Amino acid sequence: MGGRLAALLALAAVPAMAEAVALVAIGFKAAEGLAPQATAVWPYDSYHDLRWLFVYHNSWPMFLLGLLSAIVVRGVLSAGLTALAWPDDVPRPSLRWLAVRNIEVAALAAVIISPWAAIAVAFSAVALSWYLLASVVPMLLLAPFLQRAGVVARWWRGLPSVELLGWSLLNFVVLTVAGALIASLPGWAVVVVAGLAGAGNGLLWQRTVHAALRPRRLRWARVPVAPLAVVVVMASAVAAQSLFGIAAGRRTDWHPPFAAGQIPDRVPHAILLIAGHDSSWDGRPPESLRVERFSYRGLDDRQRPLPYGPSATHRSLDSSAALLATQVDLLHRRTGRPIALLGESEGAMVVRTYVEKWPNGPVEAAMMFSPLVGPGRTYYPPPGHSGWGVAVGWQLRGISALANLPKEVKNSPDEPFIRSMLANAPFYRNRTLCPVAGVRMIAFLPTVSAAEAPPGEYSRIPVFQMPALHGGVLSQRVVKHRVVDFLTGDETTRPREEYGLLQRMGAAWQPPPLALSLNPMWAANREADPAFTGRICEVR
Incomplete structure (x- = not known):
């Protein structure tokens, strides 16, 4: 024996x-x-x-x-x-x-x-x-x-x-x-x-x-x-x-700070609120004239944000960021104030895309709630194309088709929002939580997002971590005070000791990332690969 x-x-x-x-x-x-x-x-x-x-x-x-x-x-x-x-x-x-x-x-x-x-x-x-x-x-x-x-x-x-x-x-x-x-x-x-x-x-x-x-x-x-x-x-x-759903967004009842009530006088900014995937908005404006809701449908002929339904959130991150740029400029001109952006989940990714493409605009502060930590680690090609992950792409489409049968609003693994992250994976994998010159940034991370973060460095901007599920951070009353502190220039960073432990505990159950150097779709990028370096915000 x-x-x-x-x-x-x-x-x-x-x-x-x-x-x-x-x-x-x-x-x-x-x-x-x-x-x-x-x-x-x-x-x-x-x-x-x-x-x-x-x-x-x-x-x-x-x-x-x-x-x-x-x-x-x-x-x-x-x-x-x-x-x-x-x-x-x-x-x-x-x-x-x-x-x-x-x-x-x-x-x-x-x-x-x-x-x-x-x-x-x-x-x-x-x-x-x-x-x-x-x-x-x-x-x-x-x-x-x-x-x-x-x-x-x-x-x-x-x-x-x-x-x-x-x-x-x-x-x-x-x-x-x-x-x-x-x-x-x-x-x-x-x-x-x-x-x-x-x-x-x-x-x-x-x-x-x-x-x-x-x-x-x-x-x-x-x-x-x-x-x-x-x-x-x-x-x-x-x-x-x-x-x-594809990104676990909320369809209704999104109550971010300052959606109701007035902004404290000590906050110098006007604020744009960007909801997440599958959210909807009936068009009712916030109470404060210094606060505006972002519309995934854009503006009407009087330059007011249009109401939108869940399917409107499925657009690509680049197109959402372009709509956000228009609203940012209008709010800045109307209020004469610097702009602060507050986005949740997909909304946080829209914020990150905007500050990368318009770093010299009127936005001085960016708050990302439940951002997607290091997305774009795998790939599957669009229908009709071959490439890395071709079989899993069709399996996801089959699962999604069955899941969509009872649903009024259909989700798809090929919707523009998802495909925009896959196409620009080197950037989002490497720079989602990286600083941008001239913009004060902070990420409000639920502790469950520790399982999302692969081993190694995941943020170089201040983080405020709270015990919560994805999209649940905004429901914490203490967050409103932390937002005000951040906008008035106070130190808001609060990492939690268990976050790093939970990050490491999830390492065994994540799929292996696809190396950036292998995918022809990503060949022209200049981003380093955190899967190999263990670090973010670096160039190749």
Whole structure:
């Protein structure tokens, strides 16, 4: 048993270390946290494979060949781990049976997990934490079912044991902690952590195989529970799209500071308020004459902002910024005051686009609430084109089409807002939270956005962090006082200690970014790649 255990730990550790060595050698810091998952128990192992494949394929033949290879390699590796983990007192099937069974499980896992891996890629495109959290939760549900699949003949019947659930949750914890450690360590120390985590995977393979073969009690032994769980997990991918939308914007009841009431006299600015994705506005102006709502439809013939519905927010960031420039100039001329911009979610990205393109305008202050932190880390081409991520693009379109069926306002992974971020990904990935000369800037970040930020530097402007969900910062009453402090020149920075920890804890579950140098769409840019440098705001 001692020799088999040593072989099991070696087989589990070596692939994780090999992946870590390759990533450290090329300096791919943002992806190093994935290495320990190379030998994780089901389904974390397949989730690891699919995220790499979905980001790094640039044609249908490459995708299909990669998918077939991933299934076969994963099945054979899992068969070897299962054989070495098999208890001595239980007759073991042949290696051929284990290989065939585990290849079948790998194929099944690829089908079940595929929508969630696609949603994870969508997360990296728009940097929205909802998507990352939503794509990880199904792995926890599937784990105890799939761990039985490679071992037990009639694995689809009955509830998994408490032991299987516990070991699968422990593997999730091990992978999360290993990813956090890797994100915190320099250089070749990453390989050591990956090897130790891989060996931990080996021990968990041993425990899960034992638990699958010798459950203390099998509940609902005649009920096909696993197929029901699979249906729920796959249907949830569509439900998640319906629930969160492409950018989780608010449709109604946006109540930013100064939308009601008057601006304190000590604030010298006039303020433009820019709402987020899928928001709407009925045209009623704010109470103060020094405050104006931005319209995604533009202005009427009397130069007043037009009411707009959710679909109006789907326009590109460049076109929204151009509309904002017109409103900024009119508000400045009308009030004679410097302008402060306050944008949330998509609105924050419109603000960032505007100050980059019009740095010498009348805007003196920019406040970004729940900005998308480092979006544009993955890519998929428009319909009818080939390129990096072509298969995942069509999968996202299929998920979106199903999610749109009950919805009046349709979202699309190809709407102009999304495509503008993908087309200008080098800028948004590298400079969203970078300073602009002549403009005082601050980002109000909910702590959940820590999961959006890849390992490394994420902001060079002041940040005010609060426990909140995406888009929820503005609901905090203390924020209005902080906005007034910022506009009157006081120090407003308040980073939270747990933000960096949460950022590192999410490192293991993010898809690998697509290297900026690989995509011809980004070839002309002069931005450095934070995925490799670990820093932002730098030129190539």
